[in-house]
Amino acid sequence: xxxxxxxxxxxxxxxxxxxTLSCTYDTSESDYYLFWYKQPPSRQMxxxxxxxxxxxxxxxxxxxxxxxxxxxxxxxxxxxxSQLGDAAMYFCAYGYNFNKFYFGSGTKLNVKP
Amino acid sequence: xxxxxxxxxxxIKEKRETxxxxxxxxxxxxxxxxxxxxxxxxxxxxxxxxxxxxSDKGSIPDRFSAQQFSDYHSELNMSSLELGDSALYFCAxxxxxxxxxxxxxxxxxxxxxxx
Numbered sequence: 321x322x323x324x325x326x327x328x329x330x331x332x333x334x335x336x337x338x339x340t341l342s343c344t345y346d347t348s349e350s351d352y353y354l355f356w357y358k359q360p361p362s363r364q365m366x367x368x369x370x371x372x373x374x375x376x377x378x379x380x381x382x383x384x385x386x387x388x389x390x391x392x393x394x395x396x397x398x399x400x401x402s403q404l405g406d407a408a409m410y411f412c413a414y415g416y417n418f419n420k421f422y423f424g425s426g427t428k429l430n431v432k433p
Numbered sequence: 434x435x436x437x438x439x440x441x442x443x444x445i446k447e448k449r450e451t452x453x454x455x456x457x458x459x460x461x462x463x464x465x466x467x468x469x470x471x472x473x474x475x476x477x478x479x480x481x482x483x484x485x486x487x488s489d490k491g492s493i494p495d496r497f498s499a500q501q502f503s504d505y506h507s508e509l510n511m512s513s514l515e516l517g518d519s520a521l522y523f524c525a526x527x528x529x530x531x532x533x534x535x536x537x538x539x540x541x542x543x544x545x546x547x548x
Contacts, residue, residue, distance in 0.1 A: 353535040363521055365476070365539035372534075411475055415535040418464055418527060420478035420489055 322347045324414050326424035333402045334432050341397045341427045343412030352416040354395045360408040407431040435459050437540035439524050445546045446514050454509040454543045458526030465507040468523040476523055514547045
């Protein structure tokens with residue numbers, strides 16, 4: 321069965337600094353997708369970044385990038401030049417073949433001015 | 434760009450009442466998912482539909498039912514509401530034929546409060 325683990329319940333970063341959120345997962349599939357979603361206080365689920373497992377190149381979206389280690393089943397999110405608006409709950413999610421998502425328990429990111 | 438629409442955004446019901454949540458997926462999206470998120474928890478999968486047929490079922494109580502209509506919108510019907518049903522209910526949609534394979538786009542959620 322697929323599982324997703326986020327071992328950092330809460331993290332803090334100084335504005336303009338860099339922070340890395342960790343995520344590990346377990347699966348027996350070879351082609352799957354991994355995602356990071358941001359949930360601000362409004363509780364809207366916002367897609368941050370998407371990684372295709374068959375691609376070795378790490379995905380990037382502006383200040384957001386991932387470190388995808390397929391063999392280690394690790395999928396971390398790096399946020400560069402952190403901004404106050406980045407403060408939110410971040411969920412790692414696993415998806416396969418249009419089935420349901422498996423979510424991690426989330427990491428609450430605080431950004432200090 | 435068009436997003437997933439959910440209505441109502443907020444709903445207050447008494448115990449044992451019935452509630453209906455509606456979801457309008459992004460145009461051309463053929464798959465709809467429903468999730469329930471309690472306070473401080475990650476979203477829990479309830480049920481999904483592909484091309485108007487139920488495709489998967491999670492930990493959805495028997496008191497809940499859902500369907501997807503010919504125009505692809507979906508409704509989640511909840512009966513005999515309990516205090517524990519108070520949560521944020523998300524609908525998400527995806528398109529099986531697109532480049533963004535397996536990506537689920539979430540609506541703003543319906544916040545259900547059962548008193």
